[in-house]
């Protein structure tokens with residue numbers, strides 16, 4: 258299989274962003290802290306994901322971490338304030354992108370990943386721990402290297418993610434296992450993760466990118482709208498009104514392409530009564 262030739266797709270501080278062959282790759286680039294995310298990291302991931310969504314050449318997105326040691330170790334505990342992630346007025350460089358009142362930047366990013374109509378694939382080498390584990394859980398697929406280690410640590414460091422971090426994990430591995438993962442804060446190998454349905458494939462570290470790209474290329478051969486509708490369908494029930502809204506608006510997008518919908522628009526523009534009589538009242 259031909260190696261992929263990534264091209265840089267923007268300048269960032271905490272992430273790297275590349276594109277090639279219809280694939281966008283977002284790499285958390287803080288290996289010195291096992292790719293922990295600070296506010297700026299999340300802001301930049303969000304910008305890149307938005308770009309990948311808007312780019313009509315892009316069909317699949319890879320989320321990964323720099324280096325072999327970690328996908329992501331979660332929120333940066335060294336810039337965590339007492340009320341969320343804050344600006345440090347005495348040292349603004351310490352928390353670039355931090356808020357002046359405490360907040361969690363990752364909340365909106367989780368929703369953005371969930372609503373992104375293109376498949377997101379986690380490419381995991383090393384640790385996917387804490388909020389880093391939640392990021393891979395939120396990806397649509399996960400390809401893991403043999404050295405990958407998975408786990409939640411919230412109750413050990415005074416944190417918890419009762420949002421998608423609990424609900425989507427439960428969907429993946431079942432409620433008993435999800436509670437075990439959160440309550441005991443154990444670590445799981447890539448093989449154990451595969452057995453519990455937490456990842457899609459495990460490959461040797463040196464083949465991780467090749468295998469991930471192979472999965473992406475396979476998806477790129479498929480109908481983009483069908484993939485979009487499937488992602489929305491998988492989430493419709495779990496995401497409540499927001500999930501139904503995504504699916505319903507996508508249905509409306511298709512409806513706009515029909516003569517029936519166009520008759521309503523054209524009648525308004527032509528200042529006449531719409532004539533829907535020729536359209537079937539489907540049984």
Ligand SMILES: CC(C)(COP(=O)(O)OP(=O)(O)OC[C@H]1O[C@@H](n2cnc3c(N)ncnc32)[C@H](O)[C@@H]1OP(=O)(O)O)[C@@H](O)C(=O)NCCC(=O)NCCSC(=O)CCC(=O)c1ccccc1C(=O)O
Pocket residue numbers: 289290291293326327330331332333334335361362363384386387388389391410411414416417418419
């Ligand atoms: C990941 C480890 C298991 C890796 O262990 P090891 O390979 O032995 O490396 P270390 O020597 O421990 O680490 C190297 C270096 O990196 C620093 N580092 C590692 N992780 C972090 C981190 N998360 N934050 C800051 N710094 C980190 C480490 O200190 C070392 O630097 P030195 O200068 O040499 O000291 C291990 O490192 C580990 O266990 N890391 C901590 C994992 C952790 O506690 N993560 C945070 C969990 S809580 C969380 O992620 C919440 C985030 C979130 O999604 C969320 C959800 C809902 C609401 C709010 C939030 C929110 O954002 O807070």
